[in-house]
Amino acid sequence: MTFSNLGLSQKVLASVEASGYTTPTPIQEQAIPHVLARRDVLGIAQTGTGKTAGFVLPMLTLLEKGRARARMPRTLILEPTRELAAQVEESFNRYGRNHKLTVALLIGGVSFDDQQKKLDRGADVLIATPGRLLDHFGRGTILLNGVEILVIDEADRMLDMGFIPDIERICKLLPFTRQTLFFSATMPPEIQRLADSFLTNPVRVEVSRPATAATTVSQFLVTTGREPAEKRAVLRTLVREAKDLTNAIIFCNRKRDVATLHRSLARHGFSVAALHGDMDQRSRMQTLDDFKKDKITLLVASDVAARGLDIPAVSHIFNFDVPTHADDYIHRIGRTGRAGRSGTSITIATPIDRKYVAAIEKLTSTTIPPLEIEASEERSRAFYGSRTQPAE
Template sequence: MTLNTTDDTSSFADLTLRPELLHALSGLGYEEPTPIQREAIPPLLEGRDLLGQAATGTGKTAAFALPVLQRMTRDGGGGEPMALVLVPTRELAVQVSEAFHHYGRELGARVLPIYGGQPIGRQLRALQQGVDIVVATPGRALDHIGRGTLRLDDLEMVVLDEADEMLDMGFAEDIEAILQETPENRQTVLFSATMPPRINGIARRHLNDPVRIEMGRETTAPGEAPLVRQTAYVVPRAHKPAALGRVLDVEAPTAAIVFCRTRDEVDQLTETLNGRGYRAEALHGGMGQEQRDRVMGRLRTGTADLLVATDVAARGLDIEQLTHVVNYDVPSAPESYVHRIGRVGRAGREGVAITLAEPREHRMLKTIERVTKRRIPIEKVPTIADLRARRLELTRAALHESLLEDDLERFRVVVETLTDEFDIMEVALAAVKLAHEASGAADDEQEIPEVALRTEREERGRREPAGRQERRGRPAAGGSGMTRLFVGAGRSSGIRPQDLVGAIAGESRLTGRDIGAIEIADRFSLVEVPDAAADEVIAVLRGSTIKGKKATVRRERYNAR
């Protein structure tokens, strides 16, 4: 069943939510529900299962959190959870848990986030004391279920949030195993930014006659510009930092997220941008929560205007003043592109999505266009002349604002003294020159070479098997830049490649696509990870379990051949 509602619901009170929730929403400054909240909350309050396609930032957290809290009837003081929310990453687990706390404060809702990288003892104590809502990554939830510390007998609702991300990270079998442990009469909610066949398969197996809703892409009338303007630039890798600087200078974003693939790339690019005079902050999985909070505080207060981040670290963030999203590399999957650009153009605000593609990544842009059904125009990188014109325009705008708003009377004596010797136009030109140079508007030293792109016919003429490089997207065994790890568990322990992918992607900053070759032997396994992430992966695997068991994890010791 597909639900099509009208816009008659203009306030949260129209949704017949309990007074405690309405009071909490009012205190948070929420005036009216978003479209997805208007469509999702009524059927969820009626007890219907729901399958929703919704991008990040559409308000889907409140769309499922409010119905969960509406059903709360038990007081604190023991008891098993009545709701379980599964999310792909620890970052999103924290974000969703905080949202539940905000909405359910007056109800005394006991919410517990469960994820890797956090002392398990604290989680065990909280579960023993009793919780109402558990927000968990699949791997850690299954770990607690196996220990018998997370019991789902009283569960009334299960929410799968960002289900496509969980499948991409190798959690499909974990999700199936968790759902098998839940009561048959539970209410099930599934949200996903994209709807690949695997998502529909989960829906058919585990949702009962669900209401289907689709949100995310804003529709525009013929002749109107879309809310998210998408563009791309094809740039040689060596010139990407300079190209990014020029694009940012021309676009002048109020606030922007620049997405990078790795933690090292985030750190290097942040340093480069700060060296060029931008106020950039890094955000990646190697940072603690306190450091992360400081970064987000600087961005929200305007102390910083650029956030350079990995996908995992930025997952779940909602930055109201965000105007631009930049893909410093072409995302390895169209779904990642959809997630990223969904962070701008929200709630009627215009946004810009920019992608910097290397020549070899041009074909991946075409794949993204086919999946999103939206053309991504390829533009020329701004030239030095373009940059000079833009910087002069910014100087002119600053002077115009000063003439309208500033008290300039105390400078009159300087101008009058100079006009005794020089023409007033010459005085004005000198003043503009000083203002322009004081703004830090230095010229780049060289032009960025323009890349000649092959047409699709020329590509076909090269007779290279399409997608040879994209098909796997990871180095072969022993590839440069990768470290091979030894894991002391293999086939005899029931270990499969997807178990290792899920354990690593669920507990670290890596995604499934970052992980290289995997070899499973009878009593051990070998798995390749990027050099820069090897220590982190070793630490998180040593602190967690694989198939419910602890395993030795270390760098492989190479033997002489």
């Protein structure tokens, strides 16, 4: 199966080819023909399965006919976070390079002036977080009665973040005849109820059982002592000795640990940046952009960055802390091994993490194989380091 078999337009196929993709992922193969046929779609897919292109590519094809009117967007995509919204915009810009479409982004933390101009001119695609969208609807700066396609993305995360009442209100403002595409990584009862209320005779597309790690990710477990300095020495050894490491995301459980580890790695000469929830939007976007462009090799992050990061080629994931919620492990390591690429995930565990490791192995129905590492040289280097530049 190739993209040319799915019914996409020649303009879209040319952009896909220019991006280096030849074979659709399972969710793309299943979803795209139904979207093009104007069917409602219920998609259940893990992050990293190519889900975004699964709706962006057919939407671009459908949008080649017709034109937008002032303040009346033709399509609406709802995302739970600023980062996800910005990444979907990037996807439209990448695959829509042969189209003359206007894409507007409504998210907090970014000046609205430029986006307002796009809306006033007529937006073919509006990508928004629910709260920001309702703010502008309340001010009368946008009309939603011309929306032809609605995408609700990461619905289970919308539920976690308390956005469901906002989404229900938004849906009441849209035409009943719209096409709705509804995506979620999991399908708890509350999400199923929402899908039943938002969708009309939908096609269900499910490409991977939730709570399973991608088979393209090689997982390993490294045991260490509980002292933070020892954990940092083990991490440095892992990074220095990693095979085929091109870049890596390193996850910590707490934002203060993100800052501590970031400072430590920087002092040891690593190319590293940090990403956590307290950063302003401009800084977050700049850090992500630098990482994507390989200006930074290591990105230390809290779980706020675990879901939805659209960075296609992350070679390694390091769990500096074992996540206390097993499903967070799935979302973390889902940042590598994406769209058929291979990836490596290494989790550093102390004796007190045993119960969390056991919960992960139970959830994923796998035993994470141990990886032996000798970090004494790294520990010695830190201990006998320069007194004027503390190593830890």
